[in-house]
Amino acid sequence: MxxxxxxxxxxxxxxxxxxxxxxxxxxxxxxxxxxxxxxxxxxxxxxxxxxxxxxxxxxxxxxxxxxxxxxxxxxxxxxxxxxxxxxxxxxxxxxxxxxxxxxxxxxxxxxxxxxxxxxxxxxxxxxxxxxxxxxxxxxxxxxxxxxxxxxxxxxxxxxxxxxxxxxxxxxxxxxxxxxxxxxxxxxxxxxxxxxxxxxxxxxxxxxxxxxxxxxxxxxxxxxxxxxFVADFVGTNVLDGEVIGKEDGLTKIKVGNCVLLSVDDGEGKVRLSIRPEDIIISNNPIETSARNEFRCKVEKINRMGNLVYLTLNVDGIMLRCILTPNALYSLNIKEEDIIYALIKATNVRIIAKNVEGECRS
Ligand SMILES: Nc1ncnc2c1ncn2[C@@H]1O[C@H](COP(=O)(O)OP(=O)(O)OP(=O)(O)O)[C@@H](O)[C@H]1O
Ligand SMILES: [Mg+2]
The missing domain is CATH 3.40.50.300 (P-loop containing nucleotide triphosphate hydrolases)
Known part of the structure; x- marks a missing residue:
């Protein structure tokens, strides 16, 4: 009861x-x-x-x-x-x-x-x-x-x-x-x-x-x-298509990018990436994490004690979060080219057999 x-x-x-x-x-x-x-x-x-x-x-x-x-x-x-x-x-x-x-x-x-x-x-x-x-x-x-x-x-x-x-x-x-x-x-x-x-x-x-x-x-x-819920809670939601497997990870094509996820899926899928799970750097990062993208900083919004960045990864918009201190030490400005890193464990398949265009 x-x-x-x-x-x-x-x-x-x-x-x-x-x-x-x-x-x-x-x-x-x-x-x-x-x-x-x-x-x-x-x-x-x-x-x-x-x-x-x-x-x-x-x-x-x-x-x-x-x-x-x-x-x-x-x-x-x-x-x-x-x-x-x-x-x-x-x-x-x-x-x-x-x-x-x-x-x-x-x-x-x-x-x-x-x-x-x-x-x-x-x-x-x-x-x-x-x-x-x-x-x-x-x-x-x-x-x-x-x-x-x-x-x-x-x-x-x-x-x-x-x-x-x-x-x-x-x-x-x-x-x-x-x-x-x-x-x-x-x-x-x-x-x-x-x-x-x-x-x-x-x-x-x-x-x-x-x-x-x-x-x-x-x-x-x-x-x-x-x-609406995705936007409200700040989650990045992307639609893509599974194009195969690589080292046990699922390869998903989203626009012109390919993302690797630990989750299984096939056909059209919807992905979620939390903004706090995107790590950014001024230079390419030497790591074993598989999703690394060169991107342009489209927008920087300061809200309270956090900074929201909108990153353009080959046409796909991703939102990520930084502390003001991190923004200051990275010295990032709008229009800069930076690198974003997302672990395959943080790319989650949230829906399968999804119809519709890539949401970015
Ligand atoms: N007694 C009332 N009579 C008519 N409308 C009301 C009354 N009390 C609140 N409202 C209206 O109902 C809507 C919902 O109000 P509510 O206070 O529940 O919002 P809320 O989600 O708590 O918003 P907030 O996050 O700003 O506190 C508002 O548009 C408000 O103007
Ligand atoms: Mg209220």
Whole structure:
């Protein structure tokens, strides 16, 4: 039995609709929901929490139909980007707030607060008021408050997006530890793929109020089922044709290039190459890796703490990622000729018998 099951869920908010959402989540799954802004991620989360009434469809939690239950009866906690703590209560009272409604035993409440604050490393802050805390500390308090009531589902809507990179990394580690101790099932909306890679075992991709693809993390990033998902998660997807074998590797012709893959295939195939799996160099690289291409740098885009390069390999466009530091030390500019290296293990055949033109 699925822990959370959503069947044909639709909502009409006038200008925006959630359309026939189906989702199955197992106990202790960590599901991340990704998709462009306005795709309905928050609305989906808030509908699961009970803040919107679906027009059609059902939501089951542990087999119980909760579609019409009010939010407070659903046994779920929600954590937002902005920490929404009670400003006049101490950290202790903020964390104990939900628990006090459930149990009266003061000693037991203190024990539970001690336990969760030790896991999240905020025991030293219990006497403070939230306004005196840093963003990362406030978010740990919000997490403690959400987890202490042992919710069946922890819903998080971009919980780390207001925090700096180091604090985010630290918080991810703490969340991992806390949800493992509390055996929590999590639905986490995010724009940050680092959240997906470091926390999730499952991913849902949304667009225009619909789920386009769901699967485990590798499936979404290495086997995007449609071009939109491939573009959104940044995977290079290429169509080609198998033209034979070489030393146990499959030879695939893509445009004017030949790529070698460890995967088996024949006929027309679709390939995926992750941008972070492309190694670049100013000069030809002496290595045993078999896919090496001379290419032109078409475009350099800096986004946040990463640099995206678009490489033109004999007419095929490949996207790759570098750190700003790597870009600086390689001294690469648009129009430069460089060399790209892709290991045969990183050229994955994601579909066979594919019809259509080479996608580049
Ligand atoms: N109460 C509402 N009534 C009508 N439309 C709404 C309501 N709340 C949100 N919307 C619209 O629904 C769409 C989806 O909103 P939602 O907040 O779920 O997007 P999102 O995927 O979470 O985006 P973001 O990544 O920017 O947070 C948006 O176009 C938004 O303007
Ligand atoms: Mg949102």
């Amino acid at each position: 699925n822990f959370l099951k959503i069947e044909d869920l639709s909502i009409d908010l006038g200008e925006f609709k959630l359309v026939d959402v189906n989702l199955e989540v197992k106990k202790r799954d960590y599901l991340t929901i990704i998709g462009p802004t306005g795709s309905g991620k928050s609305i989906l989360l808030e509908t699961i929490a009970g803040f919107y009434k679906p027009e059609k469809g059902r939501i089951y939690l542990e087999g119980e139909d909760i579609t019409n239950l009010p939010p407070e009866k659903r046994n779920m906690s929600i954590v937002y980007q902005d920490y929404v703590l009670f400003p006049h209560k101490t950290v202790f009272d903020n964390i104990a707030y939900g628990l006090k409604k459930k149990i009266k035993d003061k000693e037991k409440i203190r024990e539970e607060v001690t336990q969760i604050t030790e896991v999240l490393k905020i025991s030293h802050l219990l006497h403070r008021k939230p306004t005196t805390l840093s963003g990362g500390e406030q978010q740990r308090v919000a997490l403690a408050r959400a987890l202490i009531v042992k919710p069946k589902l922890l819903l998080m809507d971009e919980p780390f997006s207001a925090l700096d990179i180091k604090t985010k990394e630290n918080l991810r580690k703490l969340v991992k530890k806390a949800i493992s101790e509390y055996e929590t099932t999590v639905l986490h909306v995010t724009h940050d793929f680092d959240d997906v890679w470091s926390l999730a075992n499952k991913v849902v991709v949304m667009k225009n109020g619909k789920i386009l693809q769901e699967g485990d993390v590798n499936e979404i990033f290495y086997k995007p089922s449609i071009n």
